[in-house]
Amino acid sequence: MAKPTVYGIPQSTYVRTVRLLLEEAGIEYDLKPVDIFNGETQSPEYLAKNPFGKVPTVEVEGETLYETSAITDYLNTALANNKFSLPTPMLQARMRQIMAIIDSYFYEPAVKAIVIQRLIHYSCR
Numbered sequence: 001m002a003k004p005t006v007y008g009i010p011q012s013t014y015v016r017t018v019r020l021l022l023e024e025a026g027i028e029y030d031l032k033p034v035d036i037f038n039g040e041t042q043s044p045e046y047l048a049k050n051p052f053g054k055v056p057t058v059e060v061e062g063e064t065l066y067e068t069s070a071i072t073d074y075l076n077t078a079l080a081n082n083k084f085s086l087p088t089p090m091l092q093a094r095m096r097q098i099m100a101i102i103d104s105y106f107y108e109p110a111v112k113a114i115v116i117q118r119l120i121h122y123s124c125r
């Protein structure tokens, strides 16, 4: 099997999610830097891979995948032998519930308002 390629920067929490899974499953992969702070995600080349201009994007088995939950579902099932699946449907649903809460309600205020404004922009002044 060819190594999956992960596009994104290490600082991205979503890129970290995908990389954590790959590392914990012992799956080798390539990381190709795509900088979210200098407009690289808006280049025609990158938008052809991910029309939403977000990281991560993963190339695997000749396919291009984006959206972290779709990527991790695929990697867990296809390459990690369900190592990260939980033993009951209810526990699995609870895990998905927490992931959805973070995506829908936590990321925006926590990362965009605090991490980017207070840590990244401030420290770059």
Ligand SMILES: N[C@@H](CCC(=O)N[C@@H](CS)C(=O)NCC(=O)O)C(=O)O
Pocket (backbone or CB within 6 Å): 012, 013, 014, 015, 036, 041, 053, 054, 055, 056, 066, 067, 068, 069
């Ligand atoms: N729904 C996407 C969200 C990914 C996302 O928001 N990534 C951020 C970095 S953590 C990004 O690419 N930001 C660049 C931008 O918004 O221009 C996923 O689940 O993968």
